[in-house]
Amino acid sequence: MASRRISSASRRKSSSAITIEPSQLSTLLLEQFNNYRADVAQVIRDSVTSTLDGGLKELRQAGAYKDRTGDYRRSFTTKIETAPNSVIGRLYADEGEYRLTHLLERGHRAPSGGRTAAFPHWAPTEKKMTEDFEKRLRDGIENLGGQN
Numbered sequence: 001m002a003s004r005r006i007s008s009a010s011r012r013k014s015s016s017a018i019t020i021e022p023s024q025l026s027t028l029l030l031e032q033f034n035n036y037r038a039d040v041a042q043v044i045r046d047s048v049t050s051t052l053d054g055g056l057k058e059l060r061q062a063g064a065y066k067d068r069t070g071d072y073r074r075s076f077t078t079k080i081e082t083a084p085n086s087v088i089g090r091l092y093a094d095e096g097e098y099r100l101t102h103l104l105e106r107g108h109r110a111p112s113g114g115r116t117a118a119f120p121h122w123a124p125t126e127k128k129m130t131e132d133f134e135k136r137l138r139d140g141i142e143n144l145g146g147q148n
Contacts, residue, residue: 036144043140045082047133048089052078055091055129063121065104072097072104091129 020028060073067073075097081088093101102108107118 039144040141041087043137043144045080045087047136047140048080048087050136051129051133052080052089052091054132055125058128059091059121059125062125063104063119065119065121071095072100 056076056078059076072093075093075095077092077094079090079092081090092098101122103116104119105122107116110116
C-alpha cells in the first residue's frame with residue numbers, strides 16, 4: 001500500500017469560489033455585513049436572556065437573610081426589551097418588595113438605635129452576571145461562522 005502525501009493546499013478547508021463583477025462587490029459586501037450584524041444581534045439577545053435566567057436563579061438562592069414569607073425572593077423577576085439596535089435586560093424586585101433591597105443589601109438603622117446586619121446578595125450576583133455575560137458574548141461572537 002503506497003502512502004500518499006497531501007499538499008498543504010488540499011488540507012485547507014474547501015470553499016466555493018464565486019466570480020462577481022466589480023459593480024456587484026459593494027452589494028455583496030453589504031449583504032455579508034448585514035448577515036454578520038444579524039448574527040451578532042442574535043448572540044447578544046441569547047447572551048442577555050441566558051445571563052438573566054442564571055442571575056435570577058442565583059439571586060433567589062443568595063443571601064443569608066430570613067425571608068419569612070418568601071414574598072421577597074418570589075418578587076424577583078426579569079424583563080427584556082428589544083429594539084432594532086438594542087437589547088435591554090433587567091433583573092429586579094417587583095410588587096413593592098423592591099424597598100427591601102437597599103435595606104438588606106446595606107443594612108439600616110434599627111428602631112433600638114443600633115444597626116442591622118447587611119446581607120449583600122445583589123452586588124455579588126451582579127458581578128457574576130457581568131462576568132458571565134461578557135464570557136457568553138465573547139464566546140458567541142468567536143464561534144460565529146463555525147470557527148473553533
